[in-house]
Amino acid sequence: MKTNYLLSHKYKTTGWILFIIGLISGIFMVFSGFESDLLNTKVLSIFNYGILNNEEVKFFKIIDNSIVDEITALFIIIGGLIVGFSKEKIEDEFIYKLRTDSLVWAIIFNYLVLIFTIIFIYDMTFLNIMIFNMFTPLVFFVFRFNFLKHKAQNHDE
Amino acid sequence: MTNNLKVERAIHDLTQADLADKIGVSRQSINAMEKNKYVPSTVLALKIAKLFDKPVEAIFSLDEND
Numbered sequence: 001m002k003t004n005y006l007l008s009h010k011y012k013t014t015g016w017i018l019f020i021i022g023l024i025s026g027i028f029m030v031f032s033g034f035e036s037d038l039l040n041t042k043v044l045s046i047f048n049y050g051i052l053n054n055e056e057v058k059f060f061k062i063i064d065n066s067i068v069d070e071i072t073a074l075f076i077i078i079g080g081l082i083v084g085f086s087k088e089k090i091e092d093e094f095i096y097k098l099r100t101d102s103l104v105w106a107i108i109f110n111y112l113v114l115i116f117t118i119i120f121i122y123d124m125t126f127l128n129i130m131i132f133n134m135f136t137p138l139v140f141f142v143f144r145f146n147f148l149k150h151k152a153q154n155h156d157e
Numbered sequence: 158m159t160n161n162l163k164v165e166r167a168i169h170d171l172t173q174a175d176l177a178d179k180i181g182v183s184r185q186s187i188n189a190m191e192k193n194k195y196v197p198s199t200v201l202a203l204k205i206a207k208l209f210d211k212p213v214e215a216i217f218s219l220d221e222n223d
Contacts, residue, residue, distance in 0.1 A: 090177075094186035122168050152185035 007086040011044045014041045015082025015096040019142070022075030026135070029072060034131075043067065073134070084145060106141035158196050160217045162187070165209050180204045 029084070043065045051056045088095050113136070117129045166176055173191070177184040182201065189195035195203070197217075206213040 088183070090181075090183040092182040092186050093201060094189055094195050095183060097195065149185070152189055 005085065006091065007082060009087045009089055009091070011082050011086045012070075015079050015086060017079070018075045019079030019083050022072055022079050023139075025068070025072040026076060034069065036066045037070045038066055039071070040065050040066050041063060041121070076135050077138065080135070080142050084138065084142050088149075094152075098125060098152065099145055102141050102145035102148060106137050109140055109144075110137045158176065158217055158223055159193060159220045162216065163191050165216060176208075177204075179208055192216060193197070197201075 018045070041064070043064050045058070045061050045063045045065075047057075047059055048063070049055065049063065084099070114129075114133060117126065122131055162176075166173070171179070173187045174184045177187045180201070186197075186201075188194065190197055202213050202217055206216055209216065
Protein backbone atom coordinates (compact mmCIF):
# COMPACT_ATOMS: atom_id res chain seq x y z
CA MET A 1 0.00 0.00 0.00
CA LYS A 2 1.66 3.20 -1.13
CA THR A 3 0.70 6.33 0.73
CA ASN A 4 2.54 9.60 0.73
CA TYR A 5 1.58 11.04 4.09
CA LEU A 6 2.17 8.20 6.56
CA LEU A 7 5.25 8.24 8.76
CA SER A 8 7.49 5.24 9.20
CA HIS A 9 6.47 2.66 11.79
CA LYS A 10 9.53 3.46 13.93
CA TYR A 11 7.98 6.75 15.11
CA LYS A 12 4.97 4.98 16.63
CA THR A 13 6.49 4.48 20.09
CA THR A 14 7.62 8.11 20.30
CA GLY A 15 4.12 9.14 19.33
CA TRP A 16 2.54 7.04 22.07
CA ILE A 17 4.94 8.41 24.70
CA LEU A 18 4.19 12.04 23.77
CA PHE A 19 0.47 11.36 23.50
CA ILE A 20 0.19 9.62 26.89
CA ILE A 21 2.36 12.15 28.74
CA GLY A 22 0.26 14.90 27.15
CA LEU A 23 -3.02 13.28 28.16
CA ILE A 24 -1.89 12.65 31.74
CA SER A 25 -0.62 16.20 32.05
CA GLY A 26 -3.85 17.44 30.48
CA ILE A 27 -6.04 15.56 32.94
CA PHE A 28 -3.88 16.91 35.76
CA MET A 29 -4.37 20.45 34.45
CA VAL A 30 -8.14 20.01 34.27
CA PHE A 31 -8.20 19.12 37.96
CA SER A 32 -5.85 21.93 38.95
CA GLY A 33 -7.99 24.49 37.13
CA PHE A 34 -5.52 25.29 34.31
CA GLU A 35 -3.50 27.56 36.61
CA SER A 36 0.19 26.96 36.96
CA ASP A 37 3.38 28.90 37.67
CA LEU A 38 5.54 26.07 36.50
CA LEU A 39 8.06 26.73 33.74
CA ASN A 40 7.38 30.46 33.72
CA THR A 41 9.31 31.90 30.85
CA LYS A 42 9.40 34.74 28.35
CA VAL A 43 7.51 34.04 25.16
CA LEU A 44 6.74 35.97 22.01
CA SER A 45 3.11 36.94 21.71
CA ILE A 46 2.40 38.10 18.17
CA PHE A 47 -1.09 39.35 18.91
CA ASN A 48 -2.96 40.01 22.13
CA TYR A 49 -5.99 41.95 23.15
CA GLY A 50 -6.71 41.76 26.88
CA ILE A 51 -10.08 40.08 26.94
CA LEU A 52 -10.58 40.40 30.70
CA ASN A 53 -8.97 43.72 31.65
CA ASN A 54 -9.73 45.74 28.52
CA GLU A 55 -6.11 46.29 27.64
CA GLU A 56 -5.12 47.78 24.35
CA VAL A 57 -4.27 45.59 21.39
CA LYS A 58 -0.61 44.54 21.38
CA PHE A 59 1.48 43.16 18.57
CA PHE A 60 4.77 41.30 18.86
CA LYS A 61 5.42 41.66 22.57
CA ILE A 62 7.60 39.55 24.80
CA ILE A 63 5.47 38.44 27.75
CA ASP A 64 5.79 36.16 30.78
CA ASN A 65 3.81 32.95 30.57
CA SER A 66 3.73 29.48 32.10
CA ILE A 67 4.35 27.16 29.17
CA VAL A 68 3.02 24.00 30.86
CA ASP A 69 -0.30 24.23 29.03
CA GLU A 70 1.39 24.91 25.69
CA ILE A 71 3.67 21.91 26.10
CA THR A 72 0.74 19.71 27.15
CA ALA A 73 -1.33 20.75 24.15
CA LEU A 74 1.58 20.23 21.73
CA PHE A 75 2.35 16.79 23.20
CA ILE A 76 -1.26 15.64 22.77
CA ILE A 77 -1.55 17.01 19.23
CA ILE A 78 1.86 15.98 17.91
CA GLY A 79 1.78 12.63 19.73
CA GLY A 80 -1.76 11.93 18.52
CA LEU A 81 -0.89 12.82 14.92
CA ILE A 82 2.15 10.54 15.00
CA VAL A 83 0.19 7.64 16.53
CA GLY A 84 -2.66 8.02 14.07
CA PHE A 85 -0.55 8.65 10.99
CA SER A 86 2.45 6.39 11.32
CA LYS A 87 2.43 3.07 9.52
CA GLU A 88 1.52 -0.17 11.22
CA LYS A 89 4.07 -2.97 11.31
CA ILE A 90 2.28 -4.44 8.30
CA GLU A 91 0.55 -1.55 6.60
CA ASP A 92 -1.95 -2.70 4.00
CA GLU A 93 -5.17 -1.55 2.39
CA PHE A 94 -7.36 -3.03 5.13
CA ILE A 95 -5.50 -1.14 7.89
CA TYR A 96 -5.72 1.94 5.68
CA LYS A 97 -9.48 1.48 5.49
CA LEU A 98 -9.71 1.10 9.27
CA ARG A 99 -7.77 4.36 9.63
CA THR A 100 -10.01 6.35 7.28
CA ASP A 101 -13.18 4.80 8.74
CA SER A 102 -11.98 5.81 12.22
CA LEU A 103 -11.37 9.37 11.04
CA VAL A 104 -14.88 9.64 9.63
CA TRP A 105 -16.33 8.13 12.82
CA ALA A 106 -14.30 10.51 15.03
CA ILE A 107 -15.40 13.64 13.13
CA ILE A 108 -19.08 12.67 13.18
CA PHE A 109 -19.02 11.58 16.83
CA ASN A 110 -17.10 14.68 17.90
CA TYR A 111 -19.55 17.06 16.26
CA LEU A 112 -22.59 15.17 17.55
CA VAL A 113 -21.21 15.62 21.06
CA LEU A 114 -20.47 19.28 20.31
CA ILE A 115 -24.01 19.87 19.00
CA PHE A 116 -25.32 18.41 22.24
CA THR A 117 -23.07 20.66 24.36
CA ILE A 118 -23.94 23.77 22.28
CA ILE A 119 -27.61 23.21 23.04
CA PHE A 120 -27.34 22.23 26.68
CA ILE A 121 -24.18 23.85 28.10
CA TYR A 122 -23.68 27.59 28.55
CA ASP A 123 -21.35 30.33 29.78
CA MET A 124 -17.87 29.55 31.06
CA THR A 125 -18.63 25.84 31.23
CA PHE A 126 -19.00 25.91 27.45
CA LEU A 127 -15.57 27.53 27.12
CA ASN A 128 -14.20 24.57 29.08
CA ILE A 129 -15.91 22.25 26.61
CA MET A 130 -14.15 24.15 23.81
CA ILE A 131 -10.81 23.43 25.47
CA PHE A 132 -11.61 19.70 25.37
CA ASN A 133 -12.86 20.08 21.83
CA MET A 134 -9.41 21.16 20.66
CA PHE A 135 -8.27 17.58 21.25
CA THR A 136 -11.31 15.32 21.08
CA PRO A 137 -11.36 14.77 17.28
CA LEU A 138 -7.80 13.45 17.47
CA VAL A 139 -8.35 11.53 20.71
CA PHE A 140 -11.55 9.88 19.43
CA PHE A 141 -9.76 9.00 16.18
CA VAL A 142 -6.78 7.39 17.92
CA PHE A 143 -8.99 5.39 20.28
CA ARG A 144 -11.39 4.29 17.56
CA PHE A 145 -8.57 3.25 15.22
CA ASN A 146 -6.85 1.19 17.91
CA PHE A 147 -10.16 -0.32 19.01
CA LEU A 148 -10.95 -1.47 15.45
CA LYS A 149 -7.43 -2.82 14.98
CA HIS A 150 -7.71 -4.71 18.23
CA LYS A 151 -11.11 -6.09 17.26
CA ALA A 152 -9.79 -7.30 13.90
CA GLN A 153 -6.91 -8.99 15.66
CA ASN A 154 -8.98 -10.86 18.20
CA HIS A 155 -11.21 -12.92 15.92
CA ASP A 156 -9.00 -15.82 15.19
CA GLU A 157 -9.29 -18.51 12.56
CA MET B 158 -19.07 -9.77 -2.54
CA THR B 159 -18.41 -13.26 -1.28
CA ASN B 160 -15.34 -15.42 -1.58
CA ASN B 161 -14.16 -18.94 -0.97
CA LEU B 162 -10.78 -17.93 0.44
CA LYS B 163 -11.19 -20.26 3.38
CA VAL B 164 -11.74 -23.25 1.08
CA GLU B 165 -8.77 -22.32 -1.11
CA ARG B 166 -6.66 -21.90 1.98
CA ALA B 167 -7.66 -25.37 3.21
CA ILE B 168 -6.87 -26.93 -0.18
CA HIS B 169 -3.39 -25.44 -0.10
CA ASP B 170 -3.03 -26.13 3.63
CA LEU B 171 -2.28 -22.53 4.54
CA THR B 172 -3.12 -20.68 7.75
CA GLN B 173 -4.39 -17.10 7.60
CA ALA B 174 -0.94 -15.98 8.67
CA ASP B 175 0.76 -18.03 5.91
CA LEU B 176 -1.50 -16.57 3.25
CA ALA B 177 -1.07 -13.04 4.64
CA ASP B 178 2.68 -13.52 4.53
CA LYS B 179 2.69 -14.79 0.95
CA ILE B 180 0.79 -11.83 -0.45
CA GLY B 181 2.26 -9.24 1.89
CA VAL B 182 -0.78 -8.11 3.87
CA SER B 183 -1.71 -8.32 7.55
CA ARG B 184 -3.45 -11.38 8.95
CA GLN B 185 -6.36 -9.16 9.96
CA SER B 186 -6.99 -8.42 6.26
CA ILE B 187 -7.33 -12.12 5.40
CA ASN B 188 -9.56 -12.62 8.43
CA ALA B 189 -11.78 -9.64 7.51
CA MET B 190 -12.07 -10.87 3.91
CA GLU B 191 -13.06 -14.38 4.98
CA LYS B 192 -15.74 -12.93 7.22
CA ASN B 193 -16.99 -10.81 4.30
CA LYS B 194 -16.26 -7.68 6.31
CA TYR B 195 -13.80 -6.35 3.80
CA VAL B 196 -13.90 -6.20 0.02
CA PRO B 197 -10.31 -6.29 -1.26
CA SER B 198 -9.00 -3.96 -3.93
CA THR B 199 -8.65 -5.31 -7.45
CA VAL B 200 -4.89 -5.50 -6.95
CA LEU B 201 -5.23 -7.66 -3.84
CA ALA B 202 -7.88 -9.88 -5.45
CA LEU B 203 -5.60 -10.42 -8.46
CA LYS B 204 -2.66 -11.24 -6.20
CA ILE B 205 -4.68 -13.85 -4.33
CA ALA B 206 -5.98 -15.37 -7.56
CA LYS B 207 -2.44 -15.50 -8.94
CA LEU B 208 -1.19 -17.24 -5.81
CA PHE B 209 -3.89 -19.93 -6.06
CA ASP B 210 -3.40 -20.06 -9.83
CA LYS B 211 -7.07 -19.52 -10.57
CA PRO B 212 -9.10 -16.80 -12.29
CA VAL B 213 -10.39 -14.11 -9.88
CA GLU B 214 -13.99 -15.18 -10.55
CA ALA B 215 -13.25 -18.64 -9.19
CA ILE B 216 -12.44 -17.13 -5.81
CA PHE B 217 -14.51 -13.95 -5.60
CA SER B 218 -18.10 -13.60 -6.72
CA LEU B 219 -20.85 -11.00 -6.51
CA ASP B 220 -23.71 -11.54 -4.12
CA GLU B 221 -27.27 -10.17 -4.03
CA ASN B 222 -26.18 -6.96 -2.24
CA ASP B 223 -23.80 -5.83 -4.96
